[in-house]
Amino acid sequence: MTHNADTHKQCSKCKEVKERGEFATRKDSKDGLRGGCMVCLSKWRKKHYWETRELRLAESNRHHKENKDKINESRRNYRLQNLEKVRAEERVASARPNNRARMKEYNKRYRAENGDEIRAHQREYCIKNRVIISAKASKYYLDNKVMMRIKGRQRYANNMVLNQEKARIYRIEERKTQLTLVLLNEIRKVAK
Numbered sequence: 400m401t402h403n404a405d406t407h408k409q410c411s412k413c414k415e416v417k418e419r420g421e422f423a424t425r426k427d428s429k430d431g432l433r434g435g436c437m438v439c440l441s442k443w444r445k446k447h448y449w450e451t452r453e454l455r456l457a458e459s460n461r462h463h464k465e466n467k468d469k470i471n472e473s474r475r476n477y478r479l480q481n482l483e484k485v486r487a488e489e490r491v492a493s494a495r496p497n498n499r500a501r502m503k504e505y506n507k508r509y510r511a512e513n514g515d516e517i518r519a520h521q522r523e524y525c526i527k528n529r530v531i532i533s534a535k536a537s538k539y540y541l542d543n544k545v546m547m548r549i550k551g552r553q554r555y556a557n558n559m560v561l562n563q564e565k566a567r568i569y570r571i572e573e574r575k576t577q578l579t580l581v582l583l584n585e586i587r588k589v590a591k
């Protein structure tokens with residue numbers, strides 16, 4: 400298929416001939432454009448984003464853990480050196496009319512409008528990453544097993560004390576009722 404190279408270009412991915420305006424620019428290429436059209440580029444970006452998501456998260460977690468002290472210190476230093484600026488930014492942020500509510504509203508609308516697409520994405524994501532997801536859950540369980548057990552025992556112990564206390568109060572009330580009846584009986588006998 401021939402086309403006018405001044406106005407058109409064939410996409411290297413989908414092979415469609417499209418107008419030059421449908422390609423993103425690239426300074427170091429022969430014709431000043433990227434090989435793939437913008438539709439293909441955006442598809443690739445989406446796919447790439449999801450495919451590399453776990454890796455990126457793991458990498459950033461690792462980096463953060465390994466450099467926690469350094470990161471915290473540099474944040475502290477930045478804050479101290481730019482105190483006025485940081486405070487002004489914080490004031491602006493907190494004065495903004497309920498950003499959180501606006502985001503919530505926006506997300507709600509977005510989910511309502513794109514529910515099917517989001518669910519499809521999540522399904523695909525779960526299928527693709529099921530090994531990672533189940534490994535994470537197992538690791539979480541192992542990491543928190545001891546803690547969960549301690550908390551469970553504490554809850555049990557707390558409830559036991561509470562239940563014992565309730566039972567004690569109940570027994571006292573019962574005894575008081577019995578004594579009242581005995582007293583009433585005696586009073587009646589004396590009155591006769």
Ligand SMILES: [Zn+2]
Binds near residue numbers: 413437439440
């Ligand atoms: Zn294309």
